[in-house]
Amino acid sequence: MLIFIILVSLPFQHAAVSSDKSSSISRTKNENQEPKADSPLKVSSTPWVEDGVTHHDVFNLDLKGKFANIPARTDGYDHLSTFCYPSVPLSISLFWSSASMKMDLPSQNYHVYIGPNVTSVVSLAQSSQAAWFYSQLPWRSKEFKLSPFEDACIGVQTKEEYTITLQWKHVNYMMVVVTMTGLAIFWMAPTLCRNTFFHYTTGISLGLLMSIVLLTYLAQRRFKQSLFSWVGVAYSLSLYLMTRTWLNIKEYLTEQYIHLVIGYVLVAGIISFTVVYRMGPPSNPRTINLIQWAMQFVSLVMVVMSSYHQPASLLLSIILLLWSAIPASLKSGANTQIRKRFFKPQIKLLSEDDYNTQAHEETRKALEQLKAFCRSPASKPWQTVARLRTPGRFAEFIEGSPHLTEAEVMEYSHWDYNTDDEDGDEREDVYTDDEEADAASDDNRD
Numbered sequence: 197m198l199i200f201i202i203l204v205s206l207p208f209q210h211a212a213v214s215s216d217k218s219s220s221i222s223r224t225k226n227e228n229q230e231p232k233a234d235s236p237l238k239v240s241s242t243p244w245v246e247d248g249v250t251h252h253d254v255f256n257l258d259l260k261g262k263f264a265n266i267p268a269r270t271d272g273y274d275h276l277s278t279f280c281y282p283s284v285p286l287s288i289s290l291f292w293s294s295a296s297m298k299m300d301l302p303s304q305n306y307h308v309y310i311g312p313n314v315t316s317v318v319s320l321a322q323s324s325q326a327a328w329f330y331s332q333l334p335w336r337s338k339e340f341k342l343s344p345f346e347d348a349c350i351g352v353q354t355k356e357e358y359t360i361t362l363q364w365k366h367v368n369y370m371m372v373v374v375t376m377t378g379l380a381i382f383w384m385a386p387t388l389c390r391n392t393f394f395h396y397t398t399g400i401s402l403g404l405l406m407s408i409v410l411l412t413y414l415a416q417r418r419f420k421q422s423l424f425s426w427v428g429v430a431y432s433l434s435l436y437l438m439t440r441t442w443l444n445i446k447e448y449l450t451e452q453y454i455h456l457v458i459g460y461v462l463v464a465g466i467i468s469f470t471v472v473y474r475m476g477p478p479s480n481p482r483t484i485n486l487i488q489w490a491m492q493f494v495s496l497v498m499v500v501m502s503s504y505h506q507p508a509s510l511l512l513s514i515i516l517l518l519w520s521a522i523p524a525s526l527k528s529g530a531n532t533q534i535r536k537r538f539f540k541p542q543i544k545l546l547s548e549d550d551y552n553t554q555a556h557e558e559t560r561k562a563l564e565q566l567k568a569f570c571r572s573p574a575s576k577p578w579q580t581v582a583r584l585r586t587p588g589r590f591a592e593f594i595e596g597s598p599h600l601t602e603a604e605v606m607e608y609s610h611w612d613y614n615t616d617d618e619d620g621d622e623r624e625d626v627y628t629d630d631e632e633a634d635a636a637s638d639d640n641r642d
């Protein structure tokens with residue numbers, strides 16, 4: 197926890213130094229940078245009429261790559277410039293599309309106001325100036341995420357020179373990864389919640405990401421304090437430190453702080469593994485069900501939040517939820533019926549010649565396998581010979597002689613020939629040995 201607090205407090209300690217460095221770097225870049233040539237994507241400010249009011253210094257960025265360059269103020273006062281993005285119609289082909297405005301400004305001396313139109317942005321700026329207390333969040337970003345399907349305006353108030361560019365991605369691969377991850381977690385939740393490796397991995401990850409919150413929870417249980425006491429303030433501070441660390445993670449991954457990050461990961465990981473190992477994986481069926489449902493809920497939230505096309509992503513989540521609620525027996529029966537109706541296997545019937553050829557070939561293979569088995573010690577040949585009436589014929593068969601004698605072949609051919617001749621005439625009924633014995637006994641009685 198001490199290492200975690202040191203990591204969080206480092207940006208405050210070096211704020212003045214970083215500000216001086218950024219100012220000097222900005223001056224050097226401005227001195228060495230040549231004026232940018234006019235580009236067809238460069239946008240100039242135009243009067244913007246909204247609700248009967250004309251607004252100035254408004255830039256319309258409606259195409260990918262369009263940018264606006266705002267020069268530095270000579271009077272030394274902050275000035276508000278507004279950049280608007282017009283939405284595009286909803287389309288399923290733009291399910292993973294994204295838009296953003298990226299600002300190129302070296303220093304942190306700026307204020308940002310985001311609204312659906314120019315009027316709301318100007319109103320926010322005026323409210324912040326009129327308020328006696330106004331504070332900006334410490335994790336301000338210079339890249340503003342926008343929904344491609346909603347109108348948005350961004351107001352930037354500063355006195356320094358900066359450039360803001362519209363970035364458009366037809367397919368944002370990070371959003372694709374989030375969607376696929378959510379689908380995979382939803383379908384694999386019944387298996388993952390019962391997997392020991394996943395249990396340890398999840399426990400260690402939670403220990404790394406939420407160590408200070410877990411320590412606050414343990415302190416609350418130890419001192420038996422209410423959530424509305426000083427523990428509530430501790431929870432708020434813990435969440436603040438976590439959020440600040442996460443949004444400034446790039447600053448901590450530099451050579452100046454990397455050794456502290458590695459130390460925190462090792463210490464927190466070992467402690468988390470020890471706690472998880474001591475508690476062991478859950479064994480209560482109800483606990484496992486709760487873990488499974490929690491994982492599936494998180495996965496559905498990931499699917500919904502992975503796209504700016506909210507109707508389509510919400511519909512996908514509802515379909516997943518309804519499909520999981522259908523009993524497995526009904527889904528299996530429906531799958532079988534669909535396969536039988538639409539995916540019938542093509543069955544090829546054999547002709548008589550094909551049947552005879554296949555019969556002879558399979559008989560030959562079976563006889564070869566039988567001979568190979570009889571030659572092996574596993575068949576116990578001496579015991580087999582002792583039980584046979586004609587051991588000599590068995591020995592000849594093993595050595596390669598046919599399994600039928602010439603007399604048996606002739607008898608079969610003669611019987612087959614006679615039966616064929618009798619097909620056109622009145623032929624006598626063919627009786628079995630038992631039926632012939634019964635018929636003879638009936639004749640003797642008569």
